[in-house]
Amino acid sequence: MKVLAFNGSPKANGNTFHALQLVGKELETAGIEFEIVHVGNQIIRGCLACGGCGRNQNEQCVIPNDIINECLQKAKEADGILLGSPVHYSGVPGTMKSFLDRLFYVSTSNGNLFRHKVGAAIVADRREGGISTLNELNHFLTYSEMMIPTSNYWNIIYGTTPGEVEQDEEGKQIMRVLGKNMAYLLKVMDAAKGIVTAPEKEDKVYTHFVR
Numbered sequence: 001m002k003v004l005a006f007n008g009s010p011k012a013n014g015n016t017f018h019a020l021q022l023v024g025k026e027l028e029t030a031g032i033e034f035e036i037v038h039v040g041n042q043i044i045r046g047c048l049a050c051g052g053c054g055r056n057q058n059e060q061c062v063i064p065n066d067i068i069n070e071c072l073q074k075a076k077e078a079d080g081i082l083l084g085s086p087v088h089y090s091g092v093p094g095t096m097k098s099f100l101d102r103l104f105y106v107s108t109s110n111g112n113l114f115r116h117k118v119g120a121a122i123v124a125d126r127r128e129g130g131i132s133t134l135n136e137l138n139h140f141l142t143y144s145e146m147m148i149p150t151s152n153y154w155n156i157i158y159g160t161t162p163g164e165v166e167q168d169e170e171g172k173q174i175m176r177v178l179g180k181n182m183a184y185l186l187k188v189m190d191a192a193k194g195i196v197t198a199p200e201k202e203d204k205v206y207t208h209f210v211r
């Protein structure tokens with residue numbers, strides 16, 4: 001089994017990376033493969049809302065020359081997805097937001113490729129805005145019918161300079177416990193294959209507030 005993590009920080013070895021590694025170490029100890037893809041240093045434009053991914057049904061975003069389509073196939077093959085982000089102005093940094101908007105829009109427009117995968121999110125911040133950023137990340141997971149493991153607090157770790165999160169003992173425990181629970185959920189879901197029948201997928205009902 002494999003968990004694919006996306007690091008939304010512009011820094012390759014910053015606090016988000018350290019936090020992802022803490023989760024990943026527990027996954028690896030439990031025998032689960034772990035890989036981090038660095039997203040935050042890329043040039044990724046926002047979704048054009050053109051609907052091309054839904055019309056073409058080829059599991060591809062029509063915007064060329066960035067990592068979205070490659071990452072989509074990698075994520076499709078993984079059993080679990082871990083989203084990691086620093087907090088910028090109490091939210092997800094722009095590059096990561098563009099990445100997630102497009103990755104998850106292509107996925108849900110092409111039959112919901114991440115449905116019933118295990119998904120979790122973590123954030124690193126200096127002081128404030130962790131919860132709103134964590135909520136933002138969780139919106140992608142919950143829209144996609146993903147299975148979400150929890151920890152013993154909300155998945156936030158504190159630090160400013162790269163690596164400073166290593167001094168946040170409670171934050172480190174939150175990441176460790178999340179990693180253990182994520183591994184456990186992955187194994188439970190794997191063991192249930194062929195024994196417990198997954199619920200049938202319902203076609204999405206789209207309504208809005210004027211009709």
Ligand SMILES: Cc1cc2nc3c(=O)[nH]c(=O)nc-3n(C[C@H](O)[C@H](O)[C@H](O)COP(=O)(O)O)c2cc1C
Nearest residue numbers: 009014015016086087088089090125126127128160
């Ligand atoms: C543009 C920018 C905006 C930030 N906004 C916030 C913020 O709203 N709240 C906060 O606590 N930290 C904020 N920070 C600090 C980072 O979230 C913090 O240093 C974090 O640990 C960085 O993680 P990284 O090393 O993985 O990039 C901001 C940093 C930058 C560069």
